[in-house]
Amino acid sequence: MLQIRNLHVSIDGQKILRGIDLDVQPGTVHAVMGPNGSGKSTLASVLAGRDGYEIEEGSVTYNGQDLLDMDPEIRAREGVFLAFQYPVEVPGVTTMYFMREAVNAVRKHRGEEELSAGEFLKLARQKIDPLGMEADMLKRAINEGFSGGEKKRSEIFQMAMLEPKLAVLDETDSGLDIDALKIVADGVNSLRSADRSFVVITHYQRLLNYIVPDYVHVLSDGRIELSGDKNLALELESRGYGWINDDVVPQAAAGV
Amino acid sequence: MSFRRRPRESDVPAIADRADVYLERFNDALARSADEPGWLLERRKRAMERFLQLGIPSLKHEEYKYTDLSALADGRLLFATPPGGADALPSYAAGGASNLATGTGPQVLGRVPHGARVQSLAEALRAEPDLVQRHLGTIAAYDDHALCAVNTAFFSDATVITAERGAVLDEPIQLVFGDGPQGSLPRVLIVAGRNSSVQVVETYAGSGAYWRNAVTEIHAEENARVDHYRAQVESLDAYHTGRLQASQQRDSYVSSFSISFGATVARNDIGTRLNGSGCECSLDGLYAVRGDQLVDHHTSIDHAMPHCNSHQLYKGVLDDRAKGVFNGKIFVRPDAQKTDAVQSNKNLLLSDESEVNTKPQLEIDANDVRCTHGATIGQLDSEAAFYLQSRGIGADRARNLLTYAFAADALERIKVAPLREHFESLLLNRFASQES
Numbered sequence: 001m002l003q004i005r006n007l008h009v010s011i012d013g014q015k016i017l018r019g020i021d022l023d024v025q026p027g028t029v030h031a032v033m034g035p036n037g038s039g040k041s042t043l044a045s046v047l048a049g050r051d052g053y054e055i056e057e058g059s060v061t062y063n064g065q066d067l068l069d070m071d072p073e074i075r076a077r078e079g080v081f082l083a084f085q086y087p088v089e090v091p092g093v094t095t096m097y098f099m100r101e102a103v104n105a106v107r108k109h110r111g112e113e114e115l116s117a118g119e120f121l122k123l124a125r126q127k128i129d130p131l132g133m134e135a136d137m138l139k140r141a142i143n144e145g146f147s148g149g150e151k152k153r154s155e156i157f158q159m160a161m162l163e164p165k166l167a168v169l170d171e172t173d174s175g176l177d178i179d180a181l182k183i184v185a186d187g188v189n190s191l192r193s194a195d196r197s198f199v200v201i202t203h204y205q206r207l208l209n210y211i212v213p214d215y216v217h218v219l220s221d222g223r224i225e226l227s228g229d230k231n232l233a234l235e236l237e238s239r240g241y242g243w244i245n246d247d248v249v250p251q252a253a254a255g256v
Numbered sequence: 257m258s259f260r261r262r263p264r265e266s267d268v269p270a271i272a273d274r275a276d277v278y279l280e281r282f283n284d285a286l287a288r289s290a291d292e293p294g295w296l297l298e299r300r301k302r303a304m305e306r307f308l309q310l311g312i313p314s315l316k317h318e319e320y321k322y323t324d325l326s327a328l329a330d331g332r333l334l335f336a337t338p339p340g341g342a343d344a345l346p347s348y349a350a351g352g353a354s355n356l357a358t359g360t361g362p363q364v365l366g367r368v369p370h371g372a373r374v375q376s377l378a379e380a381l382r383a384e385p386d387l388v389q390r391h392l393g394t395i396a397a398y399d400d401h402a403l404c405a406v407n408t409a410f411f412s413d414a415t416v417i418t419a420e421r422g423a424v425l426d427e428p429i430q431l432v433f434g435d436g437p438q439g440s441l442p443r444v445l446i447v448a449g450r451n452s453s454v455q456v457v458e459t460y461a462g463s464g465a466y467w468r469n470a471v472t473e474i475h476a477e478e479n480a481r482v483d484h485y486r487a488q489v490e491s492l493d494a495y496h497t498g499r500l501q502a503s504q505q506r507d508s509y510v511s512s513f514s515i516s517f518g519a520t521v522a523r524n525d526i527g528t529r530l531n532g533s534g535c536e537c538s539l540d541g542l543y544a545v546r547g548d549q550l551v552d553h554h555t556s557i558d559h560a561m562p563h564c565n566s567h568q569l570y571k572g573v574l575d576d577r578a579k580g581v582f583n584g585k586i587f588v589r590p591d592a593q594k595t596d597a598v599q600s601n602k603n604l605l606l607s608d609e610s611e612v613n614t615k616p617q618l619e620i621d622a623n624d625v626r627c628t629h630g631a632t633i634g635q636l637d638s639e640a641a642f643y644l645q646s647r648g649i650g651a652d653r654a655r656n657l658l659t660y661a662f663a664a665d666a667l668e669r670i671k672v673a674p675l676r677e678h679f680e681s682l683l684l685n686r687f688a689s690q691e692s
Contacts, residue, residue, distance in 0.1 A: 048646050051638065076648035088643040092661025101657070102647035109648070141661075142643075158647060 001026045001197050002047075002067075002166055007058035009039075009046055016042045018222035019058070024166070027194040031208055031233060032201045034219035035241040040201045041085055043219070044170040047199070048082035049075050062166065076102075077109035079165030083155040083172045090142035095154065098142050099124065099161050106162055127160040130190065132183050149180040156187035167191070168199045173207035185210030205237035277331035278307065278406075285410050293381065299393040303408035310402035322581045322613050323523050323552045325495070328467055333495060334406070334440055339462030341435040345487060348457050348675040349430040360413040362442065362458075365430035371423025372454070373416075380416035380445075388416060392445050395473035396501035401525070403497045407471040411443035419452035419480070428455035428485070428672050433470070435462055442470040448480035448508075455483040457675060461518070465493040472500045476508035478532070483511045485675060490518035492547065499525045506532025506561070513670055514541035514570075515679055516551045527556035527585075530564040530592075541570040542666045544659075544683060545578040552581035555599075559592040559625075568599040571666040573659055573683070574610035582614040584629065588622050595625040603633045604662045606655075660684045 002024040009017040016039045024030055034040050046053050047060065049072035060067040067075060090098070103123075104114040115123065125135050131153045143151050152172050159167055169188070173181055188198065188211050200211055208216070208230060216233045218226040220241065226232065282304050289297060312329045313320040327333060349366030364374050373383070380388050392414065398405035415431055433442045439462065448454045460468060468490060476482050482502070490496045496519040502510045516522045522545075528537045543551040557566045572580045582601040603612040616629035636658050644654035660683045667683075670676035 050642055050646075071651065072642060072645040073648050073650050073654075076646055082646050084643065084646075088637070088640045090637075090640050090643065090658070090661055092664035093657055098644065098647070098649075098657075101649050101653065102644075105648040105650065105653075162647065 001063060002199075003059075003061040005059045005061075007046070007060060008056040009042055010054045010056055011042070011052060015056075016222055017046070020219075020222070020224060022217065022224065024197045024199060026165075026197055027192075028214045029192065029198040029200060029211065031211075031213035031216045032199060032219055033203070033205070033216060033233060033236060036203070038219040039222045040203075040219055041170055044082055044085075044168050044199075044201055047075075047168050048072060048080065073105070076162070076164075077106050081159050081162055081164035081167045083152075083159060083167065083169040085170040085172075085174065087143050087146075087151040087155055089144045089146075091144045093142050094139055095142050096121075096124070096138040099138070099158060102158070103161055124161065128157055131157055131160075131187055133157065148175045149177065152176060152180065152184055153187070156184050160187065160191060163191075165195065166197050166199070168201065170201050171203060172200075173202055173204060181207065182210060205233045208233045277335060278304075281331065281335050282409060285412070288412065293385070293389070295389050296392070300409050303393075303398045303405040306399055307402055307405035307409060310400070310405065313402055319554065319583070320523075322579065323521060323550060325497075325521065325523070328495060333465060333467035334410075334469065337464060337466045339435045339439045339466045339468060339491070339494065340464035342461040342463045342491065344432060344434060345459040345461055345489060346674065346678055347430060348428060348459075348672050348678070350427045361415045361431075363432040363434070364415070365432060366428055368429060369423065369425055371420040371452070372425050373418045374429060375416045375418075377414040377416065377443075380414070380418075384416075384418065387418065387447060388445070391447055391473060391475045392416075393473075395475060395503045396471050396499055401499065403469055403523070403525075404471055404499050407441050407443060407469050407499070411441040411471070414443035414445055417444070417446045417454065417456060419448045419454045421449040421477075422451045423449065424453045425455060426453070428457045428483075428675075430457040430459060433458065433460045433468070440466065440468055442468070442472075444470075444472040446472065446474045446482060446484070448474070448476045448482045450477045451479045452477070453481040455485075455672065457485045457487065457672060460486070460488045460490055460496060460498075462494060463491045466491070467495040467497070470496075470498040472498075474500070474502035474510060474528075476502060476504045476510050478505045479507040480505070481509045483671060485513045485515070485670065485672060487515040487675065487679070488518055488522060490522070492518065492520055492549065494519045496522045498523070500527070501525075502528035502537070504528055504530050504532065504535045504537065507534040508532070509536045511538040511669075512540065514543075514553065516541065516543040516553070517545070517679075517682065519551075520548065521550045521552075523552045523554070525554045525556070527558070528566075529558040529560060530566070531560055533561045533563045535561070535564040536566070537564075538567045538669070540568065540666060540669045542572075542663055542679070543570070543580060544573040544663075544686070545580065546575040548577050550579040550581070554581075554583045554585070556585040557587070557597065559586070559588045559595045559597065561589075561591055562593045562595070564592065565596045566598070568601075569666055569669065570601045571663050572601075572603040572612060573606065573663065573686075574603060574612060575606040577607070577609045579610070580612040580614075582612070582631070583617060584615070585617040586619070586627060586629075588618075588620040588625050588627065590621045592622050593624045595622060595627065597625070597627040599627075599629040601631045602662075603631075604659065605633060605635055606659070656684050656686055659686060
């Protein structure tokens with residue numbers, strides 16, 4: 001589904017990613033962990049198509065297409081979703097209007113009928129309910145005045161509405177209390193399927209107790225220094241990130 | 257600084273030798289107006305006299321320093337090129353065309369309920385001569401306002417809207433100012449009697465190069481309510497100058513919403529004088545311009561008496577090389593204790609070359625008041641645009657949505673739903689989408 005090859009990325013001349021290689025197969029969950037400044041969020045941003053990143057080398061192939069050549073909206077319509085670390089407040093546009101435009105843009109791209117207002121509302125209610133949010137949220141301006149937890153749940157709601165093939169979650173767990181974390185994790189788990197993949201970027205192992213990954217990668221100084229299964233995350237939790245660069249154990253990139 | 261003109265001859269060199277056209281036309285106009293009452297002819301003559309002294313304001317005039325009206329000096333755009341026909345703006349009034357359209361004035365749309373009248377000048381002079389004499393030309397002073405003086409000297413017909421004491425017009429009356437030789441100098445007088453309520457929408461549209469110079473006067477009696485809207489989508493080759501001046505008695509409420517999307521140069525002077533305690537006014541506007549358009553709003557709120565509130569929210573969207581000007585004057589007179597005045601002008605620049613000059617001008621002579629003002633000039637939030645795009649919304653659509661979102665709180669102040677929806681949709685479809 002996703003192949004990242006030797007990806008080098010800089011911002012304003014400063015190198016952030018220094019040769020990332022990552023393969024994501026359909027139906028798998030990959031956790032990307034690493035210390036602050038290791039390049040995790042840059043990787044997420046580059047996948048979603050945010051401006052301001054210089055691709056110096058390498059390639060990203062998504063379902064056989066050159067992902068880096070697509071505008072952000074085309075990536076979204078092709079099934080790439082980024083849950084933002086810091087969801088943006090957009091006063092003046094309701095979540096309902098926003099999501100209906102988005103869902104219909106994606107449906108149109110897929111050659112499906114656009115949803116009427118009634119159909120949209122029905123679908124939205126279905127998706128919003130399990131997230132412990134009120135349908136009233138739809139009438140509020142996008143993220144405006146939302147608490148941190150509401151913003152993250154709204155991201156999961158948007159993901160559920162858009163039904164992506166590849167979802168990138170950028171520190172969706174940061175700042176959440178345990179109840180909110182469980183809700184977010186349940187939201188993700190309910191979307192897991194054989195043809196949908198997740199890249200879960202997180203600083204903390206805690207999230208991975210609830211979203212159990214198939215693979216764990218450790219990003220450090222712009223490279224994936226270690227890859228393993230879910231036990232790697234536990235090891236990181238107990239030992240921290242400090243040992244990685246000193247004591248690199250090249251693990252068999254088991255099917256990664 | 258107040259409306260001080262600079263009367264020195266040297267500031268208006270153009271007018272002395274170009275005024276011939278105005279003078280010549282004025283004699284024709286007087287001949288046409290021969291059967292008007294003496295007081296009106298006197299006001300017209302006085303206005304002409306003042307105009308000849310003031311001239312079309314030049315860029316050296318403090319109140320016009322960004323707004324070049326030199327093309328108006330020779331009178332050609334006013335007298336020789338009337339507005340051409342254009343696609344009319346939709347009807348925002350219930351009930352469609354009214355058969356009250358009268359004289360040589362605008363088309364009138366809407367139902368006029370019992371207790372209210374929409375009349376031509378001639379009709380109003382017959383039916384309510386004292387009322388017309390009391391208010392026409394006395395609310396919008398022309399002594400120091402050249403453009404108002406031109407209108408007062410030359411307007412050929414006026415539309416007089418009156419609401420009797422207690423009459424409630426719960427649907428708007430729409431005045432459509434379109435093409436034709438009478439269209440250049442619209443004149444409207446709205447008199448709302450005690451406890452009455454009136455909503456008026458003025459729409460302006462035309463084609464070709466012309467100058468439309470409109471004046472509307474509002475008199476709100478005690479506890480009356482007047483909601484006034486003007487929707488200006490003139491030809492992009494036209495000059496539009498518009499003056500709206502209200503005079504409010506105690507406990508009255510006047511709102512004005514100025515929509516300015518058209519014209520190459522649009523200048524709006526919007527003011528109210530709060531003559532009694534307990535008055536409230538809300539002067540709001542939305543302008544969206546592109547290309548080489550210029551839009552200028554000058555507002556003036558005169559707090560003469562205590563316990564009055566005023567609100568102002570003007571929002572602007574500027575693209576390409578368009579320019580915006582906002583000047584908001586608030587006078588708080590010595591008697592006007594407990595004044596609460598709020599002014600805000602917010603601008604969204606969509607291009608590097610667009611610009612805005614915004615200036616609050618507060619003169620406060622009372623000590624127990626609250627006056628706040630703020631102005632912002634910003635750009636589209638690229639992070640917000642990316643957020644929308646990352647959900648599959650195209651780049652143009654995202655720009656449209658964010659532009660609309662910027663204007664949303666101003667749009668919400670338009671209480672006439674079809675009018676609001678029309679301009680919402682204009683904003684939402686401002687940038688052509690390449691995809692849909």
